[in-house]
Amino acid sequence: MVSKINKKILLAVSGGIAAYKTAELVRLLRKKNAEVRVVLTHAAAKFVTPLTFQALSGHAVATELLDTGQENAMGHINLARWADLLIVAPASANIIAKFSHGIADDLLSTLYLAAECPVYVAPAMNQAMWHKPATQDNIKRIQNHGVTLIGPDSGNQACGEQGFGRMSAPQEICNCLLTGNTSSLLQGKSILISAGPTREPLDPVRYITNRSSGKMGYALAEAAINQGASVTMISGPVSLTAPPKTSLIQVETAQQMYEEVLQRASLYDVYIGAAAVADYSPDIVKDEKIKKQADRTTLVLRKNKDILSAVAHLKQRPFTVGFAAETHELERYARGKLERKNLDMIAANWVGKESGGFEDDNNALQVFWRQGRQHFEMMNKKKLAEKLIELIAEKVDEKSTTKNP
Ligand code: PMT
Numbered sequence: 173m174v175s176k177i178n179k180k181i182l183l184a185v186s187g188g189i190a191a192y193k194t195a196e197l198v199r200l201l202r203k204k205n206a207e208v209r210v211v212l213t214h215a216a217a218k219f220v221t222p223l224t225f226q227a228l229s230g231h232a233v234a235t236e237l238l239d240t241g242q243e244n245a246m247g248h249i250n251l252a253r254w255a256d257l258l259i260v261a262p263a264s265a266n267i268i269a270k271f272s273h274g275i276a277d278d279l280l281s282t283l284y285l286a287a288e289c290p291v292y293v294a295p296a297m298n299q300a301m302w303h304k305p306a307t308q309d310n311i312k313r314i315q316n317h318g319v320t321l322i323g324p325d326s327g328n329q330a331c332g333e334q335g336f337g338r339m340s341a342p343q344e345i346c347n348c349l350l351t352g353n354t355s356s357l358l359q360g361k362s363i364l365i366s367a368g369p370t371r372e373p374l375d376p377v378r379y380i381t382n383r384s385s386g387k388m389g390y391a392l393a394e395a396a397i398n399q400g401a402s403v404t405m406i407s408g409p410v411s412l413t414a415p416p417k418t419s420l421i422q423v424e425t426a427q428q429m430y431e432e433v434l435q436r437a438s439l440y441d442v443y444i445g446a447a448a449v450a451d452y453s454p455d456i457v458k459d460e461k462i463k464k465q466a467d468r469t470t471l472v473l474r475k476n477k478d479i480l481s482a483v484a485h486l487k488q489r490p491f492t493v494g495f496a497a498e499t500h501e502l503e504r505y506a507r508g509k510l511e512r513k514n515l516d517m518i519a520a521n522w523v524g525k526e527s528g529g530f531e532d533d534n535n536a537l538q539v540f541w542r543q544g545r546q547h548f549e550m551m552n553k554k555k556l557a558e559k560l561i562e563l564i565a566e567k568v569d570e571k572s573t574t575k576n577p
């Protein structure tokens with residue numbers, strides 16, 4: 173049965189290659205009984221034609237601010253009054269900047285100022301443009317003005333680069349608009365998570381590892397995505413499937429994890445180090461299988477670089493959350509790591525007990541930050557991850573408010 177959704181949706185398309193995907197969004201919205209009217213900026217009309225959107229929406233497409241076809245030449249006011257909601261997809265860095273500063277020099281920017289309905293924005297741009305402080309400031313400003321962000325996602329970009337700035341999938345935008353499901357504590361935020369164990373080879377067939385299953389890290393990825401974040405996960409070898417929409421990078425050794433994390437960490441808003449990274453690796457990795465010889469033998473190990481500490485000491489650092497796996501003196505060691513590694517927060521768990529910690533489906537956490545602490549009792553790791561993500565979102569928000577009051 174087709175549900176009765178009769179929303180009047182004003183869909184604005186700004187200039188960007190993702191404009192071609194918006195045609196599909198019109199089709200999806202109409203399939204759900206929404207009435208759709210489309211506005212194209214001049215730049216958008218270079219990527220897609222008004223005729224495409226006219227055919228799909230069943231209405232003439234508006235492109236001009238001063239529209240003599242409208243009786244009172246107030247097309248923008250009429251459209252703004254008509255709409256139950258305004259969605260801008262794709263929203264370019266330029267249109268977001270105009271919204272942020274109240275510039276009204278074309279149909280869409282003027283419509284935005286005239287609109288009293290809820291406004292949704294689905295950004296799409298090159299990853300470097302997305303990460304520029306100017307764009308991030310503009311995003312914060314429009315969010316403070318009441319705009320709801322949808323996306324962006326991360327992945328391959330039309331320019332050949334990889335990263336954040338891809339427009340969310342039309343189906344996802346459609347769902348957000350029609351269900352109002354915008355659980356969005358981390359909307360517009362990018363989160364990098366390390367998960368699972370690392371494997372440190374001794375020879376072609378043997379390695380040193382630990383008991384991490386990846387459950388805690390993977391649950392955090394899912395919880396962050398459900399709060400609207402774009403998530404990249406650097407995972408050691410585990411037998412889990414990454415949650416949908418996670419950008420997954422698989423590694424094996426601590427050195428590989430270090431390289432993958434460090435080459436991108438400064439582009440992210442938050443880093444969560446949930447991986448159980450090997451502290452030491454065999455000093456020499458043999459090319460051939462080590463032969464059984466003496467009754468006793470010695471392995472020489474060399475210390476690995478500390479990924480978490482390196483991230484937290486970057487000049488442009490994300491909000492950095494560590495984990496601490498302890499068998500004794502949990503608070504003392506965890507607070508020591510918080511200080512020594514220059515972290516914003518640390519989530520400490522007991523390991524080596526009957527329940528919780530490594531491998532188990534359940535876990536308990538003592539979370540510490542400089543001015544406070546929070547205890548999460550033993551519960552399923554998925555539920556626990558939701559709670560930790562909510563706490564992280566709150567502290568990230570507090571930190572950015574202190575920085576930009
Ligand atoms: O994967 P599961 O089976 O679900 O188990 C979850 C977990 C117990 C692995 C997880 O909750 C956890 O505690 N992860 C961190 C384990 C750990 O390595 O703790 P640590 O106290 O040794 O390290 C402290 C922090 O430094 C961690 O954030 C770790 O990722 C980081 N670290 C450590 C060494 C290193 N070379 N680089 C690092 O980044």
